[in-house]
Amino acid sequence: MLTERVWSGNSLRNFHYLIACGETGEALAVDPLEWRMCLEAAARRGWQITQILNTHEHTDHTGGNAGLKDATGATVAAHAAAAARIGGVDRGLTAGDVIRVGRTVELECLDTPGHTMAHICLLAHADPPALFSGDTLFNAGAGNCHNGGNPLALYTTFATQLARLPEQTLVYPGHEYLARNLEFTLDREPDNADAAQLLGTARHHDPATAVVTTLGREKLINTFFRLQNPQVIARLREKFPEIGERPDAQTVFVKLRELRNRW
Numbered sequence: 001m002l003t004e005r006v007w008s009g010n011s012l013r014n015f016h017y018l019i020a021c022g023e024t025g026e027a028l029a030v031d032p033l034e035w036r037m038c039l040e041a042a043a044r045r046g047w048q049i050t051q052i053l054n055t056h057e058h059t060d061h062t063g064g065n066a067g068l069k070d071a072t073g074a075t076v077a078a079h080a081a082a083a084a085r086i087g088g089v090d091r092g093l094t095a096g097d098v099i100r101v102g103r104t105v106e107l108e109c110l111d112t113p114g115h116t117m118a119h120i121c122l123l124a125h126a127d128p129p130a131l132f133s134g135d136t137l138f139n140a141g142a143g144n145c146h147n148g149g150n151p152l153a154l155y156t157t158f159a160t161q162l163a164r165l166p167e168q169t170l171v172y173p174g175h176e177y178l179a180r181n182l183e184f185t186l187d188r189e190p191d192n193a194d195a196a197q198l199l200g201t202a203r204h205h206d207p208a209t210a211v212v213t214t215l216g217r218e219k220l221i222n223t224f225f226r227l228q229n230p231q232v233i234a235r236l237r238e239k240f241p242e243i244g245e246r247p248d249a250q251t252v253f254v255k256l257r258e259l260r261n262r263w
Ligand SMILES: [Zn+2]
Pocket: 056, 058, 115, 135
């Protein structure tokens, strides 16, 4: 499996991805909002975009479908429950579906509600594995739930699906928010040396060459994976004393998400 991350440079800080078969050159484009940039990136690599995958229905992920479809004839795949809202979807996806790209790439569809209730994360069974996480999991952060989402569902997705993936899984999110998210992690857990160290470089990095994290590293730097950390809980109790001394992980997650909304 070959992967190319395409940095949009737009104000929404979108990342797009091309996932290609090394044998055939066929490629899938993930959330290609700035579709011309994706087309140019594919041409540089000698790839042909034959499929488009939308992780979810928000227009900053689907807005490039029509242009890229016109230019390439690619088919569009998205969560079955998001297809009507997106329009022009050729293949509706459910949990466990497999998307094949060329002869060598297999991508498993994870049904990952929370940011919206019709969100797909793609898990590439490669060495190392890779997770294309849309707006569910960001580097050092979690998606918001403002536009059709639900924080309890997002917690369940994190706890029962994402946290159980192999530690070496590469994380490819839909937006570049690393520095801001690390600042939130450090606001919640000032003693987090891993987050502090990475923030030093993230503040000055070029998003086009930003670090690709692993799930194992996310568990160190992402407060939404650090729900039993004593400092996270102690500082959360200053804001929400009602959660008590031993809040469960779901309560901590939901309160962190609530704080992040206004932080
Ligand atoms: Zn979104």
